[in-house]
Structures are given as C-alpha cells and as structure tokens.
Amino acid sequence: MYFGRVYVSYKKSVLDPQGEVIKSGLTHMGFEKIESVKQGKYFEIKFAATDMENAKQELVKMIEALLINANTETYRYDLKELGD
C-alpha cells in the first residue's frame, strides 16, 4: 500500500481572495509582519500499486485528472510505501 500527500496551490499569477481575507484577519489580530497568505488544498491518498515507480505514475495521473485544474493550480506531492 502506498500513501501520497498532495499539496495544491494557486499559480503565482492567480489571485487568491481567500488568502487575502485570511491575511487581513491575521493582520487585525496583530500579526503585522505578514507579507502574504495563500490558501491551498491538501489531500491524503492511500492506494495500491505494483511498485514505487507505478505508484508515482498513478498518483500524478490522479492529480492531473481531477485534483487540480491546470488553468490556475499547481501541485507537489510526497509518497511513501506503508509497512504492513
């Protein structure tokens, strides 16, 4: 069994209104040194694969087919094999 963690964020050129609102909230709370806040998405996926290479390929396919919209989002992931 493999365990993938996927981090999705907006591309730099894309405005993130939620991040802006959170930044404003934090600033009002007294955290005045914040330069920027971006809100993203986080996924944990457990799945079976034949080996690490196959697991990587499958995870990337899942991410690009559904988890992100390539118009505006980018991603990174880490992946490990789970022990029994």
Place this chain on the structure above:
Amino acid sequence: MKAAVIQFPGSNCDMDMMHALKDFKVDATLVSHNETDLSDYDAIFLPGGFSFGDYLRSGAIARFSPIMEAVKQADEAGKRIVGICNGFQILTEAGLLPGQLMQNEHPGFICDEVKMEVTNPDTKFSRDYQTSEITLPVAHGEGRYYADQATIDSLEKNHQIVFKYQTNVNGSTDDIAGITNQKGNVLGMMPHPERAIEAILGNTDGRKLFESILDN
C-alpha cells in the same frame, strides 16, 4: 425545438430554465445526470446551482456524471449547448469551454442585476439582440472568469466573447461574462437570462437570448 434541461444533484435553476423554455413554447424535458442519451434533443441546457455541493471545485465533480458523455456527443454533432452559472462552470471543467470560474475577486456572493455589453451580436445565442447594452441578473460566489493571456487573445481573435460586464462585478479577466467555443455551438455565461423573461418580474432582457436560440 426539443430541449433537455440537465438535473444534477444540487442544480437549483433547473425549474426556472424549464419555465423559461416553456414560455417560448419549447418542448423541454428535465433529464437526470444519470442518463446517457441526448440524441432526441436539439438543444441542451445545463442550469445554475451547486452541483455536487461545489465539492473540490465548482463543476469539477459534475463533469463525471454519465450524461456528460452525451453532452460531448451533442457538441460533436454541433448541437446548441447552453451552460448558465453552474452550467458554465461544468462546461469549463469538462473542457467544452476554455478557462475556469473562480471565487469572486471581492469576498462574498453577488446577487444583483448588472449592465452588460453584447460584444458579439452574431452568435447563435445573441443574434436577435438589437441593442448592445443589456441588464441581466447575476447570483454567484464563484463567477470570476480566468484564463491565461494566450487563451484570452484566442477568444478575442475568434470573436468568442459574447457578453462583457460593463461594471466588472467579480474581477473576471477582460470583463468576460459569457463565451462560446470556437465552433460557436456552446455558450457559457454567469448571468441568468432565464430569470429575465417576464415584465412582471422587472426585466425582459433575457428574452432575446432564447429568441436567438430558437431562430434557426
């Protein structure tokens, strides 16, 4: 004309669309998102709402509904396909229209009437408009049209931008409120023409859109 109005779980403008189509004497039928055949229909309408709760991204899950294969076949056959609001979001996620609808630039849901420009009065969806300035209702939290510059340039070059906001209420790139695909048979727009067809409700600027569609 026979028209299908697709009902996804969470659609909430489906009955408004049925009401509007029947007002124009269109033989309209509600079709479940679980159906797989749209070959009987001349035009397909994807209504507004919050299909699948807007989970993941608005429209992202609806694109996997069985009906979407039939919608793609209808597109290949050159049939008219109209996505309003959530329907527009579904059409972009399904790749039938370019770009993406994102959260409004200023936080919050907008429920208002907005002045728009009919930027292309030569489409199957806008050819009956005599005036270039119209007013239509909008109701959305995720209506900010976004596409990269190359896509916007291509939309402009091919005259695919049908409607632009006069006041950009949601921060859409290039003030875009509605676009067609390159072939011109698929329309997506955030404003609600189906809510603007009766004088008693204060606005009839949506009528010409339906008349354009019916005007073969």
